[in-house]
Amino acid sequence: MSNFPNPHDFKSIPGTEGWERMYPYQYRFVTDDPERKEYEEKTLWFNDGLHYPEPLCPFDTIWDEAWYLALSQYNNRIFMVPPVRGVDHRIINGYVYISPVPVTSAKEVEARVPHFMERAGYYFKNWDALEEKWKQKMKNTIEEVTNLRIPTLPDMEALSVVTDGIGESKGYHLLKAYDDLINLGLKCWQYHFEFLNLGYAAYVFFLDFVQKKFPSMPVQRVTQMISGIDVIMYQPDEELKKLARKAIELGVDSVVSFSKDWVEVEAALKKLPRGQQWLAELDSKREPWFYVSTGTGWFHQDRCWNDAMDVPLSGITTYIQKIKQNANIDRPIAQVRAERDRITAEYRALIESKEDRKTFDELLGTAKTVFPYVENHLFYVEHWFHSIFWNKVREVAAILQQYGIINEVEDVWYLRRDEIKQALWDVVTAWATGVKPRGSKTWPGEIAWRKGVMQKFREWSPPPALGIAPEVIQEPFTIVLWGVTNNSLADWSAVQNAKDPDSITQLRGFAGSPGLVEGKARVCRTVDEVRELQEGEILVAPTTSPSWAPAFAKIKACVTDVGGVMSHAAIVCREYGMPAVVGTGHATKIIKSGMTLRVDGSTGAVTIAR
Amino acid sequence: MNLAINADRPELCWFQDVDKSALALVGGKVSSLGELIHAGVRVPPGFALTTAGFHRFLREGGIERALFAPIANVDPADIAALEVRSLALREMIESTPFSSEFEDQICEFYRKLSLVCCLPATPVAVRSSATSEDLPGASFAGQQDTYLWIRGVDDLLSHIRRCIGSLFTARAISYRTRMGFDGEQIAISVGVQKMANSYTAGVMFTLDPANGDRSVIAIDSNFGFGESVVSGEVTPDHFLVNKIALDIIERTISRKELCYTVDPRTQKSQAQEIPFERQTVQSILDEEAIELARMGKQIEKHYGRPMDIEWAIDKDLPAGGNIFILQARPETVWSSKAASATAGPVSALDHILQGMLAGRRIS
Numbered sequence: 001m002s003n004f005p006n007p008h009d010f011k012s013i014p015g016t017e018g019w020e021r022m023y024p025y026q027y028r029f030v031t032d033d034p035e036r037k038e039y040e041e042k043t044l045w046f047n048d049g050l051h052y053p054e055p056l057c058p059f060d061t062i063w064d065e066a067w068y069l070a071l072s073q074y075n076n077r078i079f080m081v082p083p084v085r086g087v088d089h090r091i092i093n094g095y096v097y098i099s100p101v102p103v104t105s106a107k108e109v110e111a112r113v114p115h116f117m118e119r120a121g122y123y124f125k126n127w128d129a130l131e132e133k134w135k136q137k138m139k140n141t142i143e144e145v146t147n148l149r150i151p152t153l154p155d156m157e158a159l160s161v162v163t164d165g166i167g168e169s170k171g172y173h174l175l176k177a178y179d180d181l182i183n184l185g186l187k188c189w190q191y192h193f194e195f196l197n198l199g200y201a202a203y204v205f206f207l208d209f210v211q212k213k214f215p216s217m218p219v220q221r222v223t224q225m226i227s228g229i230d231v232i233m234y235q236p237d238e239e240l241k242k243l244a245r246k247a248i249e250l251g252v253d254s255v256v257s258f259s260k261d262w263v264e265v266e267a268a269l270k271k272l273p274r275g276q277q278w279l280a281e282l283d284s285k286r287e288p289w290f291y292v293s294t295g296t297g298w299f300h301q302d303r304c305w306n307d308a309m310d311v312p313l314s315g316i317t318t319y320i321q322k323i324k325q326n327a328n329i330d331r332p333i334a335q336v337r338a339e340r341d342r343i344t345a346e347y348r349a350l351i352e353s354k355e356d357r358k359t360f361d362e363l364l365g366t367a368k369t370v371f372p373y374v375e376n377h378l379f380y381v382e383h384w385f386h387s388i389f390w391n392k393v394r395e396v397a398a399i400l401q402q403y404g405i406i407n408e409v410e411d412v413w414y415l416r417r418d419e420i421k422q423a424l425w426d427v428v429t430a431w432a433t434g435v436k437p438r439g440s441k442t443w444p445g446e447i448a449w450r451k452g453v454m455q456k457f458r459e460w461s462p463p464p465a466l467g468i469a470p471e472v473i474q475e476p477f478t479i480v481l482w483g484v485t486n487n488s489l490a491d492w493s494a495v496q497n498a499k500d501p502d503s504i505t506q507l508r509g510f511a512g513s514p515g516l517v518e519g520k521a522r523v524c525r526t527v528d529e530v531r532e533l534q535e536g537e538i539l540v541a542p543t544t545s546p547s548w549a550p551a552f553a554k555i556k557a558c559v560t561d562v563g564g565v566m567s568h569a570a571i572v573c574r575e576y577g578m579p580a581v582v583g584t585g586h587a588t589k590i591i592k593s594g595m596t597l598r599v600d601g602s603t604g605a606v607t608i609a610r
Numbered sequence: 611m612n613l614a615i616n617a618d619r620p621e622l623c624w625f626q627d628v629d630k631s632a633l634a635l636v637g638g639k640v641s642s643l644g645e646l647i648h649a650g651v652r653v654p655p656g657f658a659l660t661t662a663g664f665h666r667f668l669r670e671g672g673i674e675r676a677l678f679a680p681i682a683n684v685d686p687a688d689i690a691a692l693e694v695r696s697l698a699l700r701e702m703i704e705s706t707p708f709s710s711e712f713e714d715q716i717c718e719f720y721r722k723l724s725l726v727c728c729l730p731a732t733p734v735a736v737r738s739s740a741t742s743e744d745l746p747g748a749s750f751a752g753q754q755d756t757y758l759w760i761r762g763v764d765d766l767l768s769h770i771r772r773c774i775g776s777l778f779t780a781r782a783i784s785y786r787t788r789m790g791f792d793g794e795q796i797a798i799s800v801g802v803q804k805m806a807n808s809y810t811a812g813v814m815f816t817l818d819p820a821n822g823d824r825s826v827i828a829i830d831s832n833f834g835f836g837e838s839v840v841s842g843e844v845t846p847d848h849f850l851v852n853k854i855a856l857d858i859i860e861r862t863i864s865r866k867e868l869c870y871t872v873d874p875r876t877q878k879s880q881a882q883e884i885p886f887e888r889q890t891v892q893s894i895l896d897e898e899a900i901e902l903a904r905m906g907k908q909i910e911k912h913y914g915r916p917m918d919i920e921w922a923i924d925k926d927l928p929a930g931g932n933i934f935i936l937q938a939r940p941e942t943v944w945s946s947k948a949a950s951a952t953a954g955p956v957s958a959l960d961h962i963l964q965g966m967l968a969g970r971r972i973s
Contacts, residue, residue, distance in 0.1 A: 017769060082963070082967060083967055083969065109967070116963065117959065120959065121959050124958070195726050204970075205966070209965075213823075213825075214826075215818070215823045216820045216821070216825065216826045216852075216860070217823070217825050217826075221852065221854065221855065343854050343855070345852060350825055350853075357960060362957060365962055366959075378932065463770070472968070474967070476966065479970045514857045515857070516896070602857040602858055603859060603860060
């Protein structure tokens with residue numbers, strides 16, 4: 001049992017006093033309520049650095065609130081997970097801390113068991129049919145958000161308002177559209193967790209079973225047993241490959257590759273009949289595949305390909321070059337599956353008892369059933385839905401900007417979603433009345449201050465955990481996250497506490513994909529920087545997402561700050577058979593482009609030659 | 611008993627010509643080396659004086675009757691008397707020459723062995739190889755009777771005789787008397803094997819000795835001969851290799867203060883301090899560790915059980931053909947623990963529930 005800093009001991013960073021108002025009030029650690037204070041002190045809170053490597057902008061808190069609700073309700077009110085309720089949330093200096101809430105009475109745990117068996121059992125048994133239903137619900141939600149119109153405020157309403165006897169104004173419609181937008185987002189996150197925690201549970205306890213049999217087995221080998229399953233997260237990248245082939249087939253590949261600037265390339269292609277043909281092909285793919293985000297999709301700044309066409313263009317260009325060099329750009333899916341089957345059979349053969357082999361088969365089967373959902377939901381929710389959602393919020397922001405509430409559209413993220421609603425009321429009542437909104441004098445100053453606060457938050461290093469750790473954790477989602485955090489704590493803090501970062505010669509992370517190579521580092525903080533990558537370099541990135549996929553055709557190893565063995569970088573590297581060390585905590589801060597690295601994806605060590 | 615020379619019961623034979631079915635002819639140690647060769651594993655080459663050869667030696671030397679007769683009337687509890695008798699019998703064996711024809715045949719095997727090793731007179735290890743019926747546990751004789759770094763025919767012949775003499779230690783005589791073995795059931799074989807002139811050697815388990823994990827191969831290594839590792843005189847380098855994927859998943863490089871090498875003057879193995887700057891150098895290359903693990907996996911597959919293996923990398927031979935297995939025996943510690951099935955839940959949901967109730971320890 002270990003003790004971490006007391007959550008109430010943190011003083012505001014000078015100049016940020018009052019920062020708490022940027023987030024919902026229930027997210028504060030408090031001392032004025034003795035019962036709550038005691039609970040907060042005796043609980044383990046750990047920084048969810050996997051999802052939030054950076055402090056949260058006030059508006060972006062929406063998804064944290066969304067999953068605070070969704071995960072907890074599924075655990076505690078829907079599936080009746082016996083030993084745990086929900087996961088509680090707090091924020092310090094913009095960083096999210098979470099804590100699983102146990103069911104403390106043994107009697108209550110026991111009483112929940114039959115309900116859990118019935119309810120979770122129903123989902124596991126009818127997984128495929130329910131998942132199909134889920135996809136339809138998600139598609140409907142995405143269609144709704146796509147069709148949602150954010151009205152602008154006219155000087156005079158259209159005559160039809162009178163002639164059709166509408167009886168409602170654009171001001172009211174704007175308020176309603178904003179509410180609808182937020183509600184669609186929250187609904188989408190209701191669906192997000194419908195299967196997710198059951199999926200994690202199946203995965204975690206399969207992992208547990210196998211690692212109990214084989215304590216030294218690297219997690220990457222367990223994940224290999226459920227590799228080679230088709231998931232749609234790969235589809236955007238596949239479309240880029242097809243477009244690269246199409247460009248060569250149509251003879252426009254040199255036009256597609258002539259510039260890194262999409263505007264120039266598009267203009268050039270439009271002048272050619274074959275270019276137009278290729279553009280038509282491209283347009284048919286943009287819905288939905290180019291809604292893939294260039295980040296994780298969790299944050300407003302994560303733009304999708306449709307909004308950043310230079311990114312997919314760079315990918316297409318890479319694939320055109322590869323094809324011209326006669327390189328094979330197809331995913332080696334047959335080899336991946338053959339290797340998966342060999343590994344599974346060999347491990348299985350080492351299990352001595354027949355009963356254990358049967359359990360192994362059952363758990364593996366379940367893990368394989370849940371795996372597509374665990375991956376695919378990301379495309380539907382975080383990429384496709386979110387990418388549309390962020391832009392709709394920008395439409396709302398444009399109206400706020402027009403009325404002087406914010407100076408720029410991108411300032412909107414510094415308001416909480418309920419503050420935006422208040423500001424919209426301010427705007428529409430002022431619009432209706434014909435006066436100036438009050439907020440045009442108050443918000444710009446507040447936003448400028450919040451920007452400064454966010455900057456100070458970014459410079460602050462959040463402690464990995466707070467409070468007192470219990471002996472066991474029973475909440476599946478937390479186990480997955482904690483696994484990522486806890487195993488790394490010691491290694492991370494060693495790096496964090498190093499007096500001279502330039503003296504560090506080794507970083508440790510998760511062995512994401514096996515193999516050992518040496519090469520030159522290329523640090524890419526965003527997907528835009530992937531263009532700088534040279535053939536045969538080692539990619540060092542905060543994390544990667546599907547829109548980074550073309551980079552993997554060029555590199556010989558990958559190192560990331562954040563992520564576990566199920567992260568995108570680890571999965572892709574295993575497919576391509578190149579080493580990956582993921583979740584190193586600080587690789588992008590310590591490593592500089594051009595350094596010589598030795599990446600051991602079997603042990604999880606990255607050595608820097610100095 | 612028919613002791614005539616024939617193809618089924620040769621008096622001398624190469625390791626590669628026997629397998630585990632030849633236990634009665636060449637004893638446990640040699641038959642298992644033959645078995646390893648048949649499993650496709652590289653072992654240092656060698657030959658054996660078989661139990662038929664043992665009988666020929668006694669017969670031609672005319673000491674058969676003298677050796678076995680007195681054993682009948684000995685008190686198995688009188689250790690001092692046994693020691694006296696043992697000494698007399700062993701002196702008798704060691705002073706009895708091979709017949710010149712038999713000696714020529716042994717020398718011819720030794721010459722051919724040296725030829726194979728590309729050395730004028732190859733240093734060899736001479737070991738007794740017991741047929742397990744007449745000795746209490748093969749290891750009993752084995753530990754006592756290994757003579758390393760033997761060179762030249764004269765030394766070879768005298769050490770073969772010393773190995774034969776090991777059949778008549780006080781303890782062995784006592785045991786046989788108590789168990790009621792008679793003379794004709796008693797036989798021993800002697801293995802003659804090229805000394806692996808190792809720059810690195812050690813042991814390997816085809817499971818993790820720390821936790822019984824069968825998905826890994828654990829390798830301990832140090833510079834020089836394997837003695838430093840086997841005896842525990844140094845903390846060796848330690849590797850865990852994933853058995854399925856054959857990649858190194860853990861590497862622990864220790865400070866190794868000494869190693870055993872051959873003294874060029876005495877031609878004997880001797881402990882030697884490792885130069886300070888070399889003490890923390892990895893004593894086996896990654897590729898070699900992986901190749902060893904591949905061999906370990908093959909041996910385990912052949913025997914169908916976890917194995918405990920001694921190995922060496924020979925510096926006289928070129929890379930690619932220089933990794934040798936010296937000995938392989940069944941692993942006993944974890945294998946003797948009954949394979950306990952995880953009791954209870956079989957369905958995935960049951961297992962998930964049990965897992966959640968148990969929780970994950972976070973110490």
